[in-house]
Amino acid sequence: MTTTRRDLFKLGALAAAAAALPSFASAASEAKPVGKAAKPLTILILGGTGFTGPFQVDYALKRGHKVTLFNRGKRPSPEWPSEVEQLHGDRNTGDLGALKGRKWDVCIDNPTSLPFWVRDAGKVLKGNVGHYLFISTISVYADGSKPGITETSALAQYKGKDAMAETQESLRADIGGLYGPLKALSEAEAHKQFGKNVTIVRPGYIVGPRDETDRFTYWPHRVAQGGEILVPGDGTDPVQIIDGRDLGEWMIRLAEAKTTGVFNACGPDYTLSMDAMLHGCQAVTGGGMTLTHVTPKFLEEQQVGLPIWVPSKDSEYAGYGSVSNQRAIAAGLTFRPLATTVQDLLAWFRSLPAERQAKLNAGITREKEAELLKAWHARKG
Template identity: 75%
Template sequence: MRTTRRELIRLGALAAAAMALPGLAHAAQPVPIARAARPMRILILGGTGFTGPFQVQYALARGHQVTLFNRGKRPSPEWPGEVEQLHGDRNSGDLSALRGRQWDVCIDNPTSLPFWVRDAGLALKGNVGHYLFISTISVYADGSRPGITEDAPLAAYKGKDAMAETQQTLMADVENLYGPLKALSEAEAWKQFGDNVAVVRPGYIVGPRDETDRFTYWPHRVAQGGEVLVPGDGKDPIQVIDGRDLGEWMIRLAEARTFGTFNAVGPREPLLMDAMLETSRSVSGSSATFTHVAPEFLVEKKVDLPIWVPRGEGPYAGYGQVSNARAVGAGLTFRPLATTVAETLEWFGSQPAERQAKLRAGITREREAEVLKAWHARPRATAG
């Protein structure tokens, strides 16, 4: 279902009113961004993907000088200020544009390979005072335990030579390599930059500009109305962080010269599956109804739904209950979920028709109807 212009206007109004929804407003209306006490020179590796533009926009608003380094393959957004662009290719080791330059801080957004961190360290040696690395909660060896803290054991690399791994070898075995290679990239960061490192481990990053559609699937589906297939009993914990909250917080970490390792997951208080869906229904004004389907049935029917992980089941059951206490203590804040939902719907509805026609996560309406029909037709146990 393509969003019409009328729907876009309605969703824009809903985004502005989202904080007034009962039980959903936990923050004040946005206020103008104040200038930082000390302007910094910030180097962002990447910068044109998902969270990078939010970092750039916030950094410029705070009065910082921003330099981007990337391959120049992706069009840059229209920045609200002057941004220096440097080009190179980390796959081939071409970081010559960085040599001989100095920055107060470097934010490394796209790295999943240890040799990328090693090469960045060699190119920037002695010329960067603070290195911030975006990692992932997938680095943990055991994702099944609720309450994972930053000190939990990390996934072990079982290959032959981590420094020889490439994007091609990673994608060929992403399930087994992604977490361990991120963990080794973290270790390389500490090796190259000493104690002047902040490692940030997000879970699901969501909101406008999210091209994975993993979170977008849910508010979009609820907004369409009708009977919605909901996995489990609705009480499974969900953890997401708006990309804007993540990007802006990283700039504040840089300003405060904060070092250490942090789980960047949200929201502040526990969020259950049903609450996320109810928020989506309230924000969109949808008349959708929710049908809860047992996890065992979904496994039997080979139904894979995004964001949701059944509590207490499987190797990742703890990923909806990761501890964010350390990050909150370091200043991580969260905008209301209703705001993220409304503005995600508004953003997705502004995309071209062909982009809206097929989401990149979740199941089709036809497949959903098929599974719901089978669920309603299943044999019911009778009282003996």
């Protein structure tokens, strides 16, 4: 099926998104000034140089907090002001000596996927931090087939021999089977080590500037190129994304409010369909495009997957496109307009070296897309 922009408005499920389309092009704007927090905090960020960490640091500094980073020191990071303290160690080897004998109001744990990382951090930090915030994932849920996953849904179960013996190497070797269960056990270990003063944040797809995965970037980049675009599904499948800045800044506000509990950090705060997302991208990038929808069965036969999209029909993963975020919204999670995310993401992406832009880390090439479109049209005859 080929869908044009006019066809979008015929789909009842897109009514809310369609109403917002006229404002998309002008929604992106300069960031608003950030006020100071009522009480400055001392914040330890484990990691801090990856995707969301720098956003946490930047926002925390603007709010008047003192920030300490702890990581291996091997990844390039922004040039922070001199007041940002940087400590180095290696959680893989248990080298946390730089944290011993220190106290912080808050610890934000960004990179952990292994339970022993939380255990070892607890040995050093227990009693020395007042609040522990852990970035988890919606992959902790056992069953992604049912829409409306909430924070109380059953979690994935670890089936290995010794979770504390798992390493980054074993995780990479079997990421589909270990990632969710090990994250779930890391959550449990956080509660074991830090008691009631724990916040668990479970994001889905994190997108926006600094996203090196290109999972979401593939779509606005492709829309900007125009022409006939191969789109999975019928256009109504729900899409959930969260800008890394929204996630990072919200975690600082959770720390300020001493908010504990478990939260699904998925966005936006309305139902966003695949087609609405693509037309939102087009409103920012301009140019013409034609959407050609192909069935999940066709993609399965062609052994092709496309990023961000999860089919809502005939798929065991349907629920991961409709995770409940009501608890997080009630706790103050807010979302930038889609236009802002798309505009800023493309500006960042286009600032990268030409060779990096030429080969995305997700999605399909234009040549592969043309091949698939040809096969689809031949089948439809």
